Amino acid sequence: MGKIPENTDELTDFILDDVLYGLELDPVDSERLLSYMRERHEHLFGPHSTYFVLGSYEPPFKYRLDEALDVLNYRHDAYAYLLATQPDLHVSDDIPALKVKFFLHALYADAIPLILEHNTGGAVAEFGRIERPTLLCRTYLFPRSLEEHYEDKSVLTTEDAIFARAIELAYHADNLDERLTTLAEHAGTHELDISKSDLDSHLDAELNRRRPSYSGVITDSLLHLESLNQCFSWATTAELEEQLSNVP
Incomplete structure (x- = not known):
């Protein structure tokens, strides 16, 4: 799908075709999905700007996510949040609930900042998901030390x-x-x-005693987003806070 689903039928089609790839939703799961959307309606579709912040939840990387939340929530009429703080989606065991929950929030966020610091973990999986055309235009990447600003x-x-x-x-x-x-x-x-x-x-x-790196596949995508003016490198937390000003 090349656009954000505008009604429940389009949303169901998106989940079935673009997320579940052929798995079927039984009537109970469909109702649970729609109930979840109704319960989150004010959060997802309110008049405020919503920022769906992605990145690693491991310490100390989670600290940078918390800093990003503080910076973005300081804006007027803004709500920045993590996926983990949102209610769980309760569906049948054969349905990947966390994956569906991710796309429900990503589809309707005004912007998706992703803070990237290493080559492994859930943040990399999220990076792969947000490269879809439906999400890419609202995604802003913040990789740590992609460039060297302090060589001089x-x-x-x-x-x-x-x-x-x-x-x-x-x-x-x-x-x-x-x-x-x-x-x-x-x-x-x-x-x-x-x-x-x-x-x-x-x-x-x-x-965290980790030798950080980015694979060639990741750096290639980072360079793509950099060419779209949606990728902003940083080395310190203060620089990250400054670079977040690039999120509209």
Whole structure:
């Protein structure tokens, strides 16, 4: 389907054809689906702007989702939310309830910000789902350190810039330990008391001891959205908050 379903018949057809791929909804499940929509009507179709925020629920990545919710909910007449906070959809066991619930919310959100920090988990599955034409035009990707903004040593004169560069190196450098050692030495030349151990601890806290990466398939899609002006890279939480201003 190339457009958002405008009535219950179109919605049912979309769920059957584009989500369930041939699975049938019995009359009870159809009624439960429509009841769910009626119960969420004010939330999904109210006069406010709705932001369906996607990303990893693992700590510490969930912290960035919470920050995004705070930023977006601070807007006038806005409601930003996570899928996990919405009521469950109760249907038969052979129906993928979480998948259907996802599309019900994605179809009617005004914008879908997706915060991406690594190559695995539910956020990657969500990334695949939102590439459908029906959703893509309202999707805004926020990948961490897709680009390197702190390569220029002339800007590496503050603690924030040093730690931001460490995050970028974690995503891009093959010889990470060596590069972090050099970065710590550079910090010392600017009288910043930051050791290699401090940088390692910062990466552990920010990235959950994970060596982050994006597969070629993901980076190809990110570049596509970047060309559509719907992809905005960031290294620090402060930069993420600033980049969220690109969500209308």
